[in-house]
Amino acid sequence: xxxxxxxxxxxxxxxxxxxxxxxxxxxxxxxxxxxxxxxxxxxxxxxxxxxxxxxxxxxxxxxxxxxxxxxxxxxxxxxxxxxxxxxxxxxxxxxxxxxxxxxxxxxxxxxxxxxxxxxxxxxxxxxxxxxxxxxxxxxxxxxxxxxxxxxxxxxxxxxxxxxxxxxxxxxxxxxxxxxxxxxxxxxxxxxxxxxxxxxxxxxxxxxxxxxxxxxxxxxxxxxxxxxxxxxxxxxxxxxxxxxxxxxxxxxxxxxxxxxxxxxxxxxxxxxxxxxxxxxxxxxxxxxxxxxxxxxxxxxxxxxxxxxxxxxxxxxxxxxxxxxxxxxx
Ligand code: NAP
Ligand code: GFB
Numbered sequence: 607x608x609x610x611x612x613x614x615x616x617x618x619x620x621x622x623x624x625x626x627x628x629x630x631x632x633x634x635x636x637x638x639x640x641x642x643x644x645x646x647x648x649x650x651x652x653x654x655x656x657x658x659x660x661x662x663x664x665x666x667x668x669x670x671x672x673x674x675x676x677x678x679x680x681x682x683x684x685x686x687x688x689x690x691x692x693x694x695x696x697x698x699x700x701x702x703x704x705x706x707x708x709x710x711x712x713x714x715x716x717x718x719x720x721x722x723x724x725x726x727x728x729x730x731x732x733x734x735x736x737x738x739x740x741x742x743x744x745x746x747x748x749x750x751x752x753x754x755x756x757x758x759x760x761x762x763x764x765x766x767x768x769x770x771x772x773x774x775x776x777x778x779x780x781x782x783x784x785x786x787x788x789x790x791x792x793x794x795x796x797x798x799x800x801x802x803x804x805x806x807x808x809x810x811x812x813x814x815x816x817x818x819x820x821x822x823x824x825x826x827x828x829x830x831x832x833x834x835x836x837x838x839x840x841x842x843x844x845x846x847x848x849x850x851x852x853x854x855x856x857x858x859x860x861x862x863x864x865x866x867x868x869x870x871x872x873x874x875x876x877x878x879x880x881x882x883x884x885x886x887x888x889x890x891x892x893x894x895x896x897x898x899x900x901x902x903x904x905x906x907x908x909x910x911x912x913x914x915x916x917x918x919x920x921x922x923x924x925x926x927x928x929x930x931x932x933x934x
Pocket of ligand 1: 627628629630631632633634654655656657659660661662681682683684685686706725726727728782783784785786787790791792799
């Protein structure tokens with residue numbers, strides 16, 4: 607369903623220069639595909655990779671802002687990973703993401719960027735909470751132990767946004783995606799998120815005629831958003847969402863599935879006929895983090911999310927087609 611056309615460019619006559627940090631990652635590539643499909647007039651889009659600038663370094667970050675002079679920034683760059691990578695590297699997740707976020711947001715202020723939309727995650731919400739979780743609850747208690755490094759760095763973005771808005775009037779805001787999957791994901795066996803990890807494991811199990819080992823009990827619940835859908839919503843947010851407070855970008859609550867169900871969808875997508883085994887010696891992580899998308903639905907009541915099973919099949923097909931070049 608086509609999203610509303612963008613309002614006329616805020617700066618009459620001048621083109622918007624939209625710079626995407628983390629532009630070579632899964633979400634960045636999905637946004638690049640979306641912009642190629644939209645071919646928006648009056649907007650120039652730039653997709654940064656780490657080769658353009660290591661955004662942990664203020665000098666390199668200033669240089670890339672100087673080079674492109676963005677009027678709008680979609681800030682995706684981050685150290686990212688699934689539950690098991692978060693369990694191993696909490697100090698790195700905290701420091702790397704704090705460094706990146708400080709450099710990018712301060713440069714958005716220094717270069718008078720008209721608007722910056724950063725990325726949080728539904729996994730940063732308090733672990734002990736009521737459900738569904740909404741945008742007002744981010745700071746109401748400690749996050750789940752498994753990823754507190756990443757979670758506190760991401761929560762700080764919301765604090766930074768409010769501080770720059772109050773002191774300098776900056777239009778800095780954030781979106782809060784739920785678990786994302788799709789093309790161009792990281793399919794490593796250990797450090798990836800659950801869907802890409804299971805796709806890779808299931809591909810190997812089919813090839814080697816061995817069981818598919820699903821980590822944990824399979825009971826935890828998750829809401830999964832297809833990167834293609836998230837891209838549409840993030841481009842819309844950059845153009846149309848002007849509140850400083852964050853906006854959850856998630857499928858509806860009734861789309862929540864168990865890890866077991868998603869493993870079965872992956873097996874179907876790969877046409878794997880073997881056995882699923884559950885290794886409960888491995889962590890389940892957070893049991894659930896059911897998020898409400900009611901605020902999003904107020905803006906886009908008719909937005910249609912992709913069917914999860916079909917989107918997993920599309921991701922499996924891409925994985926097989928691109929097996930030699932992808933991150934695994
Ligand atoms: P991704 O595929 O790992 O991409 C991360 C991007 O950040 C890559 O382009 C990476 O560049 C870049 N990057 C990392 N460190 C950098 C640095 N020091 N300097 C410059 N660039 C750097 O991650 P993703 O899944 O697209 O996630 C995008 C955003 O969504 C992140 O902010 C993440 O926190 C958020 N998010 C993701 C999920 C999810 O389930 N995936 C859920 C909620 C929120 P290289 O590839 O060159 O290293
Ligand atoms: O996507 P995931 O790694 O992260 O999912 P979270 C972990 C859940 O899937 C746990 C189960 O219940 C795991 O036991 N699981 C089963 C697997 N098999 C696998 C597998 O092969 N790989 C993985 N990775 N999990 C993350 C946060 O939480 O959510 C990150 O730690 C990030 O910071 C991400 O925000 C969106 O959903 O548990």
